[in-house]
Amino acid sequence: MPPRHRPPGRRIRCPEGYSAFLPDPLPPEIRWSPGLVAALSDADRAVGRLAGEGGRLPNPHLLLRPFVRREAVLSSRIEGAQATLGEILAVEAGAAVARSPDDLREVANYVTALEYGIRRLETLPLSLRLLREIHERLMRGVRGDAATPGQFRRSQNWIGPAGCTLSNASYVPPPPHEMMEALGRLERFLHDRGQPPLVQAALAHYQFEAIHPFLDGNGRVGRLLVTLFLVERRVLPAPLLYLSAFFEATRRDYYGRLRGIQDRSEWEPWLEYFLNGVARQSEDAVARAGRINGLLDGWRKAVAGSASRAPVLLVDLLAENPYWTVKRAAERLGVAWTTAQRAVGRLVDREVLAQVSEGRRDRVYCARAIMDILDEPARLRPAEEA
Numbered sequence: 001m002p003p004r005h006r007p008p009g010r011r012i013r014c015p016e017g018y019s020a021f022l023p024d025p026l027p028p029e030i031r032w033s034p035g036l037v038a039a040l041s042d043a044d045r046a047v048g049r050l051a052g053e054g055g056r057l058p059n060p061h062l063l064l065r066p067f068v069r070r071e072a073v074l075s076s077r078i079e080g081a082q083a084t085l086g087e088i089l090a091v092e093a094g095a096a097v098a099r100s101p102d103d104l105r106e107v108a109n110y111v112t113a114l115e116y117g118i119r120r121l122e123t124l125p126l127s128l129r130l131l132r133e134i135h136e137r138l139m140r141g142v143r144g145d146a147a148t149p150g151q152f153r154r155s156q157n158w159i160g161p162a163g164c165t166l167s168n169a170s171y172v173p174p175p176p177h178e179m180m181e182a183l184g185r186l187e188r189f190l191h192d193r194g195q196p197p198l199v200q201a202a203l204a205h206y207q208f209e210a211i212h213p214f215l216d217g218n219g220r221v222g223r224l225l226v227t228l229f230l231v232e233r234r235v236l237p238a239p240l241l242y243l244s245a246f247f248e249a250t251r252r253d254y255y256g257r258l259r260g261i262q263d264r265s266e267w268e269p270w271l272e273y274f275l276n277g278v279a280r281q282s283e284d285a286v287a288r289a290g291r292i293n294g295l296l297d298g299w300r301k302a303v304a305g306s307a308s309r310a311p312v313l314l315v316d317l318l319a320e321n322p323y324w325t326v327k328r329a330a331e332r333l334g335v336a337w338t339t340a341q342r343a344v345g346r347l348v349d350r351e352v353l354a355q356v357s358e359g360r361r362d363r364v365y366c367a368r369a370i371m372d373i374l375d376e377p378a379r380l381r382p383a384e385e386a
Helices: 034-058 060-078 085-090 101-120 128-139 176-190 197-211 220-231 244-249 251-264 268-304 310-317 327-334 337-351 366-377
Strands: 010-014 019-023 323-325 362-366
Touching: 019 176, 019 197, 019 327, 034 128, 034 197, 034 244, 060 085, 060 101, 060 128, 060 323, 085 101, 085 310, 085 323, 085 362, 085 366, 101 220, 101 366, 128 220, 176 197, 176 310, 176 323, 176 366, 197 220, 197 251, 197 362, 244 251, 244 268, 251 268, 268 310, 310 327, 310 337, 310 366, 327 362
Parallel strands: none
Antiparallel strands: 010 019, 323 362
């Protein structure tokens, strides 16, 4: 029987009578079993292929947009928001939807925070300052707006079922007077270069969630942290990999593995779970992007040959958003409304687009074949087993 790990942290008895958990500095001692070595190899291979394929896509800047929004929807869904990807994309195209404005704003804020974080990495390393800036954009004007956007908490928070208190919470993170030191150690770990990047991302995500430094929004910031870390380390050339779909589809395992570290020092099961998610989501992203590009190639050929280039150019825009109105298409293509109308009509005739809303002038059209690909559930098994 292998020797037990040392505890991952210690319980602190607070003056108010409750106990809180203070995680030890990273990295922990990791036992590299054959299964863990294989999981890392699988994840490295899959994410390398994703990085390579992403660099070769004919329109990666366009395809990133629906994938970023898909991640925003799924990450927000874990926290209770109910907006769908189709609703978010339809709203961006100018359609009206019945969804709560709060849910739509939460997803939109996630997109804003991610895109801001990627741009900010050009001038600022991944740091506590950047995490606060991301949190401020994530929580601005939404249900967590009262929870001090952009500021680390100055009071105790806790995790547990609705209505629970500090005395019966499932988990109580470090008290504020211990939290800043723990965050400083996490920031130093983010700058360390002594770990395999994917393993380091997994450990950093766990540690951030264990510290829980904001009053609200910790789960979303913790998932954004993974994406930003992989881009900063140049594991990926752009934010192509998103784990929220995997975490959402395996929610019980996700929380169970995190608790396994705190309760039983089970680092290896968490790492294997995380690395499996990286591998599966990398394969998933390559497959979805390839299928969408295949559709676009076929559609370009189907509408080519007309006097106007507008239908072909409109096909390219479907990679960015499957939903369009004639007005938005005209503005984006820089053509007259009637030219855009004819382009949309040609795509409707070819069954590329279908009308999805009523109205005379601002009808909304959708490339449903692309939405079907984006809406498919996350792949949870290796490609060869699927």
